[in-house]
Amino acid sequence: MKDNTTNISAIGLNLRSIKTFEFFFKKTCKGRYVLCESHNDANITLVDIDVPGSNNALKEQQLINPKNKFVCLSIADNNKLNLPHIKKPINSASLIAILDSFAKVEPSKESKDIVADNTNKTNDLIARENSRQFNKNRSALAGRHIGANDDTGFFGDNEDISTKNSKDITKVTYHPKKMFQGAVIEGYHIAKQNNCAIQVTALGISIIIDPSNSKVYTTTPERIFRPICLLETNNKAQFKHLGVEHLKDKVSHFQSNKDTDDNCSDIDTFLWKITLWSSRGRIPEDTDLSVPVYLAHWPNLTRLDNIPHAPRIAALLISAPDTLCHVAEKLQIPQRYVFGFYSAAHTLNLSSNARRQVDSLFKPVDKPVSQSRSILRKIFKHITRKSQADNSIQKQNNAQ
Amino acid sequence: MVSNNLKIIFSGPVGAGKTTAIQTLSDTPPISTNESASDMTKKRKRETTVAMDYGTMNLDGNEKIHLYGTPGQERFNFMWDILTSGGLGLVMLIDNTRKDPIKDLLFFINSFKDYIDKTALSIGITRTDLRSYPRISNYHQALKDININVPVFQVDAREYSDVAMLVQALLFSIDPGVGTDNE
Numbered sequence: 001m002k003d004n005t006t007n008i009s010a011i012g013l014n015l016r017s018i019k020t021f022e023f024f025f026k027k028t029c030k031g032r033y034v035l036c037e038s039h040n041d042a043n044i045t046l047v048d049i050d051v052p053g054s055n056n057a058l059k060e061q062q063l064i065n066p067k068n069k070f071v072c073l074s075i076a077d078n079n080k081l082n083l084p085h086i087k088k089p090i091n092s093a094s095l096i097a098i099l100d101s102f103a104k105v106e107p108s109k110e111s112k113d114i115v116a117d118n119t120n121k122t123n124d125l126i127a128r129e130n131s132r133q134f135n136k137n138r139s140a141l142a143g144r145h146i147g148a149n150d151d152t153g154f155f156g157d158n159e160d161i162s163t164k165n166s167k168d169i170t171k172v173t174y175h176p177k178k179m180f181q182g183a184v185i186e187g188y189h190i191a192k193q194n195n196c197a198i199q200v201t202a203l204g205i206s207i208i209i210d211p212s213n214s215k216v217y218t219t220t221p222e223r224i225f226r227p228i229c230l231l232e233t234n235n236k237a238q239f240k241h242l243g244v245e246h247l248k249d250k251v252s253h254f255q256s257n258k259d260t261d262d263n264c265s266d267i268d269t270f271l272w273k274i275t276l277w278s279s280r281g282r283i284p285e286d287t288d289l290s291v292p293v294y295l296a297h298w299p300n301l302t303r304l305d306n307i308p309h310a311p312r313i314a315a316l317l318i319s320a321p322d323t324l325c326h327v328a329e330k331l332q333i334p335q336r337y338v339f340g341f342y343s344a345a346h347t348l349n350l351s352s353n354a355r356r357q358v359d360s361l362f363k364p365v366d367k368p369v370s371q372s373r374s375i376l377r378k379i380f381k382h383i384t385r386k387s388q389a390d391n392s393i394q395k396q397n398n399a400q
Numbered sequence: 401m402v403s404n405n406l407k408i409i410f411s412g413p414v415g416a417g418k419t420t421a422i423q424t425l426s427d428t429p430p431i432s433t434n435e436s437a438s439d440m441t442k443k444r445k446r447e448t449t450v451a452m453d454y455g456t457m458n459l460d461g462n463e464k465i466h467l468y469g470t471p472g473q474e475r476f477n478f479m480w481d482i483l484t485s486g487g488l489g490l491v492m493l494i495d496n497t498r499k500d501p502i503k504d505l506l507f508f509i510n511s512f513k514d515y516i517d518k519t520a521l522s523i524g525i526t527r528t529d530l531r532s533y534p535r536i537s538n539y540h541q542a543l544k545d546i547n548i549n550v551p552v553f554q555v556d557a558r559e560y561s562d563v564a565m566l567v568q569a570l571l572f573s574i575d576p577g578v579g580t581d582n583e
Contacts, residue, residue, distance in 0.1 A: 213532070297540045298551040298569065302562045311551075311565070312579050315572035318549055332580045372488065375406065376571045376578045378459040383564045390560045 005034050006103040009042035009068075011058055012051030014223050021046070028092060033099060044069045044102050049081070050088075050227055052153025069102040071095075075230050080157070088227075151308065153226065155281035155336045163289045163325055172339060174282045176347070180205070180229050181271075181278040183237035185347065188267060190239055197247040202237035203228050208250055209267065216270040217251050218263055229277035272304045272344045279343035281336025283324065287346075287353060292321035294354045299345055309333050313341045321354040407466040408567065409484050410453070411512065412493035413504045417526045417557030418469040419453045421493060424563045426455025426467060452483060480511065489520035489570045493557065494539075497531045502542045509548065520573040521548075522566045524555035 008025070010018060018035060025033040036042050039061050047058045049072045058070060058081070072085045084098050161168035176182050180202055187200035191211040198209050205228055207218040220228075242250060251264075283289070295317035301310055312331050316322065324342055328335040345351035410418040423430050431454045453469030468483045484490070492508055494501050505523070509516065525539065539552045551569035555562035571578050 214535075297544075297549055298553075300536050300553055301551075301569070302553040302555055302565050309579065311568045311572045312576050314551070315569070315576040318573075319576070331576065373575055373578060375459075375463065375465075376488070376575055378461070378463060379457065379465055380568065380571055380578050382457055382459050383567055387561055387564050 005032060006044060006099070007036040007042045008033050008044045008046060008099070009036055009039045010046045010048075011039075011061065012048035012054035013046065017048070024092065029096065029099075032103070039065055039068065042068055044071060044099060047072050047083075049074045050076075050153075050230070051223075052151075052226075055081075055152055071098055071102075075227065153280075154276045154305070154307070155334075155340045158281050158336050160328070160335045161325075163323075169289060172282045172335070173285045173287070174279055174343075175232075175285050176275070176278060176343075178232045178235075179278050180231065180233060181274050181347070183233050184209075184271065184274060186237065187239050188271070194241065197242040199240040199242055199250070200237060201240070202233045203231055207270075208242065208247070210247065210251075211267075214267045216265055216267050219253075225274065226277050229274050230280075266303065268300065268348055269303055269305075271347050272299070275344040275347040276305060276307070276340055279340055281334075281340045283339045283343055284346060287324075287342070289324060291353045291355070292323050293317065293342060293351055294321040295345060295351045297350065299348065299350055304344075307341050307344070308337050310341055313338055317351070406464065407468055407487045408570070409468050409470060409487050409490045409515075410493065411470040411480070411490060411508060413495055413498060413508070415498075416493035416495040417524075417555075418493055420557035421491070421524070421555075421563045421566075422453045422455040422467045422469050424558060424560055425457060425567070427458040428456045430455035430467075484512065484515045487515075487519060489522070489574060490516060491563075491566050491570060492521060492523045493555070494523065494525050495527055496525050496534065497527045501525070502534055502538065505539060505542060506546070509543075509546070516548075520550075520570050522551040522553075522570040522573065524553055524557070524562070524566045526555055526557055528554045529556075 008021075010021070013021070022035055025031070025035065033044075039045060042065070045058075045061060045065075045068050047054055047070055049055060049058070058072075061068065062070065070083050072081060072083050073088060073090060074085065075088045086094050086098065158172055161172055163169065176185070183200055183202040184207065187198045187207075188209050188211070191198040191209045195211060197211070200207050200209065205218070205220050205224070207216055207220070209216055218225075287293075295314060298314050298318065299310070301314070307313075309331060312333075313327060316327055316330065322330075324338050325335060328338045331338075342351055410421055412418055419430075452471060453467075455467040457465040457467065459465060465488075468487075470480050470483055490512055492505075492512075494505050494508075498504055509521075512521075523539070525536065536552055536554060543550065543552070551566070551573065553562070553565060553569070555566060557563060
């Protein structure tokens with residue numbers, strides 16, 4: 001029987017997903033497929049392209065193992081990679097069909113859907129996550145932990161659009177209220193209004209918002225939050241008031257959880273991050289791209305996830321309200337960075353369409369090029385270079 | 401001869417992290433003229449800067465940016481005028497654990513008003529891990545009241561990324577087009 005097995009490797013799958021796949025391959029597929037650690041031993045590679053950095057890992061593997069077959073898993077309807085694609089939640093029959101076509105075996109007739117419902121899946125994964133013991137031998141299969149510099153996970157890959165084309169505009173908008181982000185914002189408002197801590201539960205994830213110190217507590221690791229932010233809550237978020245004693249118990253329970261690196265963060269930092277994950281370089285649906293937007297003041301950029309060009313976007317918008325597309329054009333950067341910045345700043349109530357009459361009276365003026373631009377540019381390059389070196393040293397230290 | 405424009409000034413009250421920020425940023429061993437502190441300064445740090453701190457950033461083309469730290473003690477403020485003649489802009493550091501950091505902020509802004517009007521300003525709030533109040537929003541409100549809208553960030557003066565962000569914000573406040581690739 002062993003001769004009939006097909007080795008499968010994975011890119012971007014975390015330990016919980018790997019355990020799920022192992023179970024699925026062993027039980028449902030009756031051992032016809034086996035997950036292996038090395039891509040070199042694999043015939044097929046599963047790639048979760050929603051995980052930041054996986055696109056690059058995929059390209060690398062396509063070069064190293066050109067004979068391998070690659071299957072993309074994504075929350076999106078399709079992918080631009082021209083590869084076999086399965087939309088999440090993964091339908092087991094579709095997965096088996098693709099795997100069988102590659103492995104040239106007869107399709108199994110006993111396959112059942114392993115994932116039926118987002119909430120159940122999330123609950124299941126979280127339960128496993130919280131109870132699991134890390135298996136070092138398997139860690140090579142786990143998804144890469146991606147830092148803030150990995151663009152795609154935060155800003156998607158939308159091309160620049162024309163504001164004259166309404167179809168284009170639809171592509172770059174999203175509905176924060178329908179998503180996990182909306183539930184968190186609503187929970188925060190309730191917490192502030194009632195001046196008491198609130199537990200928000202949506203899509204099987206719980207967070208506690210404490211307005212007294214502007215903190216958010218959670219036991220859910222980032223790698224779960226990131227995909228959850230792309231799902232709709234279907235208005236099923238629950239909000240529970242927590243008394244002082246209850247809050248103490250909950251917080252100490254959350255803080256004793258060792259599975260998350262950071263289970264307490266500032267509300268602004270948290271809102272900024274989940275907005276970036278939810279928006280992926282898009283803008284809230286009610287944003288008018290033809291109307292200038294203002295920035296009330298600079299975001300606290302040293303304590304927020306890094307957005308490429310954020311200080312430049314902030315500096316420009318602080319000087320005068322401007323349309324988002326014009327900002328991108330002026331700074332010669334992809335629109336998705338400006339859209340992502342705007343969405344995150346909008347969530348923190350720092351930015352919005354400028355609706356006051358006075359704003360339309362002051363058109364943004366193109367400043368003359370600064371006389372010091374050449375030296376400013378040299379300083380900027382110097383700092384950027386040193387920051388990159390500093391980041392890699394920190395990464396090495398963390399790895400040790 | 402060094403152009404007078406090629407310098408960035410660091411200012412703020414005693415113990416706010418000016419010396420540390422310059423050390424963090426400087427490519428050459430910084431020169432510091434710290435002396436043993438006496439009187440009220442001693443309560444906040446053992447040594448204090450009586451003349452100035454100095455460091456450099458070595459840029460491409462053998463150009464240098466000079467980093468000057470003003471003394472934090474108010475009685476040495478005559479030095480400020482000397483240090484701030486010319487220069488690209490001011491990085492102000494405010495210690496959040498002092499008695500009234502907002503008052504410090506307003507004092508230093510008022511002291512450097514003419515210089516700020518001519519150049520640019522970015523503000524770093526230090527030691528927020530030891531005391532979280534006033535919050536960043538309180539600083540923004542205080543600045544709004546005097547009609548100033550500049551970058552204000554929480555910083556750890558020992559962290560390169562934090563100090564670098566302050567300088568970047570300063571550069572882009574002068575010219576947001578600096579980071580464009582062409583030209």
